[in-house]
Amino acid sequence: MINELNEFKRSASSPKALLAYTVAVVMIAAYIYFYQYAPLGAPFDNVILNTITSLAALGAAVIATIVFRHYTSDDHPRKIWLYLMIGCWLWFAAEVIWQLYVYALEEVPAPSFADLGWVLGFISFTIAIYYQYAAIKPAHIETVRIYAIGTWIVILLLPFLLLTFWGAFTIESNVDFYYPFADFAVGVAGLALIVIFRGGALMRPWIGLMVFGASDLLYAWAEKTQIYAWSVENGNLLSLTIDLSYLIAYLILAVGFLGQLKLLHHGLRQR
Amino acid sequence: MIVDMVAVFSTLDSNETIASAPEIQASIEAFRLRRQTGLMRLSYSPSDNLYLFFNRGKAISSMFTASGETQSLRHDQWQDKIQTAGDAYAKTIPLSPLGLLLTGISLQMQDAQSEEIASSGDVAAFFKSKNRLVGSSLFQFNWHSSSGLVFFPDDRESPYSVYVSKEVVLDEIGVSRVFHDWEDTNCSASVYYPDSSVDLWQEYRLRRLFAYICKPMLDRFELLTGRALMDSLIRLMMIFASEHDLDISISSRSLVNQEVFFSSELAAHKYQLYLNEIFQHCSAVIGPRLLASVLREILSGLPEVDRGLLKTYSLVPRGIIL
Numbered sequence: 001m002i003n004e005l006n007e008f009k010r011s012a013s014s015p016k017a018l019l020a021y022t023v024a025v026v027m028i029a030a031y032i033y034f035y036q037y038a039p040l041g042a043p044f045d046n047v048i049l050n051t052i053t054s055l056a057a058l059g060a061a062v063i064a065t066i067v068f069r070h071y072t073s074d075d076h077p078r079k080i081w082l083y084l085m086i087g088c089w090l091w092f093a094a095e096v097i098w099q100l101y102v103y104a105l106e107e108v109p110a111p112s113f114a115d116l117g118w119v120l121g122f123i124s125f126t127i128a129i130y131y132q133y134a135a136i137k138p139a140h141i142e143t144v145r146i147y148a149i150g151t152w153i154v155i156l157l158l159p160f161l162l163l164t165f166w167g168a169f170t171i172e173s174n175v176d177f178y179y180p181f182a183d184f185a186v187g188v189a190g191l192a193l194i195v196i197f198r199g200g201a202l203m204r205p206w207i208g209l210m211v212f213g214a215s216d217l218l219y220a221w222a223e224k225t226q227i228y229a230w231s232v233e234n235g236n237l238l239s240l241t242i243d244l245s246y247l248i249a250y251l252i253l254a255v256g257f258l259g260q261l262k263l264l265h266h267g268l269r270q271r
Numbered sequence: 272m273i274v275d276m277v278a279v280f281s282t283l284d285s286n287e288t289i290a291s292a293p294e295i296q297a298s299i300e301a302f303r304l305r306r307q308t309g310l311m312r313l314s315y316s317p318s319d320n321l322y323l324f325f326n327r328g329k330a331i332s333s334m335f336t337a338s339g340e341t342q343s344l345r346h347d348q349w350q351d352k353i354q355t356a357g358d359a360y361a362k363t364i365p366l367s368p369l370g371l372l373l374t375g376i377s378l379q380m381q382d383a384q385s386e387e388i389a390s391s392g393d394v395a396a397f398f399k400s401k402n403r404l405v406g407s408s409l410f411q412f413n414w415h416s417s418s419g420l421v422f423f424p425d426d427r428e429s430p431y432s433v434y435v436s437k438e439v440v441l442d443e444i445g446v447s448r449v450f451h452d453w454e455d456t457n458c459s460a461s462v463y464y465p466d467s468s469v470d471l472w473q474e475y476r477l478r479r480l481f482a483y484i485c486k487p488m489l490d491r492f493e494l495l496t497g498r499a500l501m502d503s504l505i506r507l508m509m510i511f512a513s514e515h516d517l518d519i520s521i522s523s524r525s526l527v528n529q530e531v532f533f534s535s536e537l538a539a540h541k542y543q544l545y546l547n548e549i550f551q552h553c554s555a556v557i558g559p560r561l562l563a564s565v566l567r568e569i570l571s572g573l574p575e576v577d578r579g580l581l582k583t584y585s586l587v588p589r590g591i592i593l
């Protein structure tokens with residue numbers, strides 16, 4: 001833990017990192033301000049809030065792309081970053097599509113094209129995670145593949161089977177049910193990678209993914225239990241916390257990717 | 272037929288010149304200035320030979336053989352010997368670090384008996400009959416005016432051979448053709464097997480263990496981080512080696528160890544330093560937990576004897592070897 005804190009202190013002292021952290025803090029502050037005080041009135045506050053989230057997603061996608069371009073074609077991590085990059089761009093596209101739906105229709109249909117982006121994004125992140133585990137356990141690559149495919153089968157089948165069993169199956173409910181499982185799987189995989197790389201620089205890119213899993217899971221739970229809608233109606237801090245955690249997850253993802261970019265730029269440090 | 276063993280490279284050729292003590296000192300100085308690695312053999316009589324071992328120009332060890340007995344001499348002792356023993360037949364033999372180490376091993380092994388080999392056609396059969404299924408073996412050949420060593424490592428690495436005659440010095444990977452293609456009628460050969468009581472065998476085993484740990488560690492580091500960070504690690508290790516006067520480098524995914532110490536303690540200390548530096552850098556990127564896991568994976572296939580060596584010399588951090 002001390003190592004991580006020292007590393008954070010070191011990285012925070014670099015001007016570029018300082019700028020990145022400042023931008024992130026400004027985005028969070030602006031989000032809280034527009035969320036709580038809605039100074040522009042509907043629908044502009046929502047546009048601003050969604051734009052902030054989309055910008056955070058764009059930041060992560062752009063940095064992932066730059067990191068990806070740093071690797072040569074025979075580098076194994078290039079495969080990881082290819083799929084992280086694709087996943088980020090898909091999620092950015094999903095955010096923009098969702099934002100356009102909200103602006104144009106107010107009520108977003110389910111499933112929508114935005115869901116397509118998120119679902120495909122999850123698949124892409126799964127492939128990235130698979131390649132990461134393949135590098136960690138190259139001797140057990142078959143087992144890693146079986147786990148990855150098995151997890152996806154469970155994620156896709158479980159909502160379908162449960163809803164069918166309860167007699168509540170619709171495409172909409174199936175998509176709604178899919179997210180908590182996918183979030184949980186990605187969150188657990190991200191957490192496991194953090195534990196594996198703990199104390200090492202390679203841990204950074206996965207922190208955001210783990211936070212995403214947790215944040216999205218929280219949202220899915222609040223949404224399913226109607227707590228989210230109740231909180232929005234009553235101006236409760238819970239909905240702000242949930243929505244803000246989603247933005248923060250994107251920012252952590254972007255900052256983690258930035259850490260990887262910095263590592264590739266500067267190389268290892270002489271002791 | 273069993274005959275008394277003659278130390279390798281002790282064979283004199285008729286053209287060798289006699290050098291006085293100042294001329295010998297001048298040769299030693301020339302070794303130093305050229306930063307040459309190799310061996311200087313000073314023959315005071317057919318059975319009394321002083322061997323000086325140089326690594327990059329620095330005399331790292333010396334051995335004196337007299338009537339089949341070998342003893343190590345300290346720096347002041349061999350200096351004194353050169354000054355007082357008078358003229359000697361001097362031969363300087365440039366060798367690779369591994370060639371030098373193998374030569375040292377052959378001199379430290381005292382109890383070998385040799386066999387006569389009638390013709391070059393019998394060498395392959397001799398190798399076959401003496402090579403063990405498991406474990407290294409070092410073959411020594413002495414002809415009338417030339418000597419040679421053939422080393423078979425116990426892993427899948429290629430053999431290594433050294434051959435010295437009055438015209439040529441061969442020091443190469445593989446079994447040199449000369450061992451299968453000679454016409455001299457007098458060939459005596461003997462074979463040595465690893466012996467933990469012989470310090471240079473221990474150094475050889477440490478050298479091998481060092482490579483055994485480094486290579487897969489570096490491979491895995493590159494797999495996890497990519498070429499850019501691997502290049503960065505290579506650069507840092509080059510600086511580290513230079514600061515510690517070590518001729519060890521990493522190039523295109525392989526370890527090039529041009530170091531020889533003639534002391535297992537010193538070798539272990541230097542290898543430990545080098546490995547520790549690699550581990551620290553790897554740990555900063557992949558984390559200490561994964562580093563330990565990778566190391567355990569690498570060491571899990573080690574034979575018990577090598578695990579013992581790792582523990583004895585603490586080559587890897589405590590807690591890694593289960």
